Amino acid sequence: MSDTSAFCDAAQRLLGERGFTRDADIMASWLTDWRGRYTGKALGLASPANTREVADLVKLCARYGVPIVPQGGNSGMSGGATPDESGASVILSLRRMNAIRHFASEAMQITCDAGLVLQTLHDTVEAEGLRFPLTLGGKGSATVGGLIATNAGGTQVLRHGNMRAQVLGLEAVMADGSVFDALRALKKDNRGFDLKQLLIGSEGTLGIVTAATLRLLPGIAERAVLWAGVNDIRTARRLLLHAQRHAPQALEGFEVIPRHSHDAVMRYSPDSRPPLAGPHHWHVLIELVADRAAAASLADLARSLLETAMEAELIEDATIAQSEAQAEAFWTIRDSISPAERAIGPAMQHDIAVPVEDMADFIAETVPKVESAFPGVRAVAFGHLGDGNVHFHAIAPEGARPGAWEAEQGKTVSRFVHDEVTAWRGTISAEHGIGQMKVEELARLADPAQLALMRAVKQALDPAGILNPGKLVRLETEGKSL
Incomplete structure (x- = not known):
């Protein structure tokens, strides 16, 4: 045999x-x-x-x-x-492996298997008046383990942080089959290295996450979802600062959407309706939330935010969702951008971040640079402006062949974008991970000391290189299998 x-x-x-x-x-x-x-x-x-x-x-x-x-x-x-x-x-x-092992509602903690789907997690804790403060477009399929492995972000990072901030405890199987059990959530634990943090964001290259203890928050009693049209991305940045000053305890999400992405969703989804009557160069989706104590005043806060922004000439037009269904419809537009643009044709997607204070300038300067350097390519940026993280897509010229364009000119476009990001002191991966897509670019652009440390950790924890080979970091031992 x-x-x-x-x-x-x-x-x-x-x-x-x-x-x-x-x-x-x-x-x-x-x-x-x-x-x-x-x-x-x-x-x-x-x-x-x-x-x-x-x-x-x-x-x-x-x-x-x-x-x-x-x-x-x-x-x-x-x-x-x-x-x-x-x-x-x-x-x-x-x-x-999708079981809920322990639900401590009073402590606002839940321990679950890694295979639990994010939407199921949301539904489970909401039934008890609580919430898990991380969401994203793929919540119906994304699992807790995958979110931890990639240190996922989403639309609520502005207020609550990414997945790393939600993990109180962790269980993982290491490369030798031993079980690392750090599920207990302790407020203080000073016994050396915080090893669970090493596993978060390691993309399954150091260990296999099998369970986690997650923090929960009180449920939202009321929310207000606002949609505004602005003239340019720098004005959107000023609107963000205005919202942070005007509603510091309520601001939960702040997403920017260029006109190209907005219109792509309208064409892609026949059930979508433009939130505003006229065209705008940029759209901004804002969510404000309140607990029970502040719920009664949230509507006034939302109206005041828009009125003062209008007085400051930050917005051209705006509306507030009049129902929960309309609020969800606004968010569906945002969540539909990626599939809508995928339907257009080939594209190179970049999940990048630069310092928050520089992101508006980066977009304003880099979009025309890319389009000038590669005639026919359309550059669009959308996403989490408040986190300094946007999804920077370079859409292929009309008629480009899927597969061939990405492998040829697309790679050159990505190198150009990543060089620009690096020049702005940013990162080529803000929330999607490195995977196999960006291994070569990470090796090309990352600090040599950082790469050496990552490889040393990988060598120590997985010397045979059997855990997710070819992803994130590579060892000489990888590939020597059956």
């Missing part, structure tokens, strides 16, 4: 028919990333039911030298959960 057959037989015995399959039809949808940019092959699909099965599987993989590609909801943006084309890896899906 070959080593491959022996491994697969052992995995089948360990996890059972439901827990391990080599069926091509079942595996097919998990071999391609959400954007359709990367497609790989795998020895099999492992779906363990609990942490002990994950640990035993990792030990088995270590014994046979089989690489492991952890996967949550397969909704990542950088190809971080897609295996390579060698067919030597096992996809480790945590979808079966």
Whole structure:
């Protein structure tokens, strides 16, 4: 019997028919990333039911030298959960591990498996009058483990921080199959390194997150969702500062949307309706929230914010959602930008950040630079202006061939954008991770000392390089499998 057959037989015995399959039809949808940019092959699909099965599987993989590609909801943006084309890896899906282990509503904490879907988490805690303060467009498929592995952001980072700020405790299986148990949420714990923080954002290259204890907040008693039209991105920045001064305790989200992205959504989704009557160069989506004590005054605060902004000539037109359905419709426009622009044709998507105070200037100066350097390319930037993080998309010229354009001119465009970001003291990955998409660019642009430290940590925790090889950082030992 070959080593491959022996491994697969052992995995089948360990996890059972439901827990391990080599069926091509079942595996097919998990071999391609959400954007359709990367497609790989795998020895099999492992779906363990609990942490002990994950640990035993990792030990088995270590014994046979089989690489492991952890996967949550397969909704990542950088190809971080897609295996390579060698067919030597096992996809480790945590979808079966979706239990809530402990819900301490009084302490405002919840402990859950890594496979729990974000939308389910939201629904569970909201039923108890609480909320989990992180959301994003893919909340119906993104899992807790995937959010932790990529240190996900979303639309509420402005007030509450990214996923790292929500994690109070963590459980993970390490490369040797040992279980790192730091689930207990302690206010103070000074026993050396905070190892859970090392695993957050490591994209499954240091350990496999199997469970987490998360912080919760009191539920929102009232919210006001505002939509404003502004003349340019620098004015949008001034509007942000105005909102922060006018409603510092209520400002929850501040998203900017250029006219191109707004109009793309209107064409893509026939049910969408423009929030404002006339055209505007830029649109701003603002959310204010209040607890029970402040709920009664929130509507007045929202109106006052818009009135004072109008007096200061910061906005051209604005409206406030008159119902929860309309508020959701506003947010649906924002969440539909990526699929709407994907429907236009090929594009290079950049998840970048520069210092918050520089982002408006960066957009205003870099968009025309890109379009001048690459005739026919349309550059658009949208997203979390208050976090200094926008999604900077370079849309291919009309008629460009999908696949070919990205592999050829698209790569050159990305290098140009990343060079500009670096010159502005920014980062090429703000919330989507490095995955396999940006490995080469990280190696090209990152500080050498930072790269050396990351590789040293990877070497120490995963010397054989079996955990998510080819992602984030690479070791010489990677790829030496069956």
